[in-house]
Amino acid sequence: MTDKQSYRLSVAPMMDWTDSACRRFHRLLSRRALLYTEMVTAAAVIHGDRARLLDHDAAEHPVALQLGGSDPAELRQATRIAADWGYDEINLNVGCPSDRVQSGCFGAVLMKAPQLVAECVAAMQAVSPVEVTVKCRIGVDDQDPGEVLPGFVATMRAAGIRRMTIHARKAWLKGLSPRENREVPPLDYDLVHAMKRAFPDMHLSINGGIADMDMVRDQLRIMDGVMVGRAAYHQPWAILGAADALWGAAPPFADPVEAAQAMRPIITEHLSQGGRLHHFARHMLGLFHGRPGARGWKRTLSEGAAKGGIEVYDAALAQVQAAGNEALASAAMPG
Structure with a gap:
């Protein structure tokens, strides 16, 4: 399969949800969807219990590790360590708006520092045996997404990134909880679609508010891939039970x-x-x-x-x- 075919559908990294047990279950329902880990900080990988943080079952593949951090040296070291665990992709979180993430100066706040993100992904790519990708927002706080997002994507492409997932909402770093940041800021699918037109050589997936397979198929008429979060978790059969048809394959189970x-x-x-x-x-x-x-x-x-x-x-x-x-x-x- 080409890259465009390979990453048509993915299940978003979700804290406290997409652990190894969750991924085993999701993999049973779909043989093709790309699964993401919960976000793991680079510092935790370096200093923490690596086996607990990184261990996964071989049955979970294809599976991507999402890292959080903003220090290129730390991310380089964490990526080198994670390489031994055989993930299919290493993803950098530039989208999480939680206070805990902001205090560590990573996640969505990095939308304000695209050159730093470029340094981070370059450091990760230098030691990663697999593709390094980025998941971001369309902007944060008072940024104008129409101005910020094209420049951010262009900076990522210049840094060697060829595959990104864009959550089609702003993140408000103050005043909204992480849950509210997934629901309150309005979705701007048109802007994300414009990024696909502006960067046709990149593999771009859209995330945010995708509630059912009809929406997935509609988005795939424009985008290379779709990332589904809460809908895949709360209604796994409706999403993942039908997912493999996107690749022309029969679903593993009838019901x-x-x-x-x-x-x-x-x-x-x-x-x-x-x-x-x-x-x-x-x-x-x-x-x-x-x-x-x-x-x-x-x-x-x-x-x-x-x-x-x-x-x-x-x-x-x-x-x-x-x-x-x-x-x-x-x-x-x-x-």
Whole structure:
């Protein structure tokens, strides 16, 4: 596949959500979508528990590591370390607006320092065996995105970046929470589309407010790729269960019940190694979103996964199957 084909859909890096267990589940639903880790700071990689931060299962590939930082030397060192973990891509976070990120002078605040970002990615590229990419916003605070974003993308291209993801919202560094920054600033898809026209040689993905596969397909008529965040997490079957069709491939499963059954041996192995059901179950609550039995599935896992084992999972799945059978029987009744 060409690069344009390879990165048609990705699942966004989401703090406290896209851990290894989440990625195992998402990979089961889609064989093709590119998965991202939670953001890991360069300093944590250098000084922290590297195995805890960087370990992932071989089944997760293709998977990208997202790093946060603003010191070129630190990012170079962290990238060199991460190379040993075999990620398919290293991504620099220039989009996260949280106070914690700002205090470390990285994330969305770096939209104000494109030359520093260029130095950072150059340092990362010098030691990375895989492609280095950037995820950014269209601007921050009082910046005019129409002026700032073209210059930022041009600076990244001059620094050797060939693939970027653009979150089509500004970030307000003061006055809005991280959650509000994902919802309140208006989306400007037109500006991101203009970047694709202005930089046709770059692979550009769009992020922000993509709620369903119809929106994904609409965006792919213009953009090279689409990154989906919360919708892929809360409604994984609706997004990832249908994702592989974007590559002309059949989905791995016919329905979410089949997917849940396929997850069972993965969870059983995890439990046998001392893990907890909650580690996987918390990422699977939305698997049956909008389907019969969804409420019982979610309630059973939410209430029992923290202390229970595979029997809780089996009970939740049995409720879904019973509700599905009841719905089919009701639909088949005359009148």
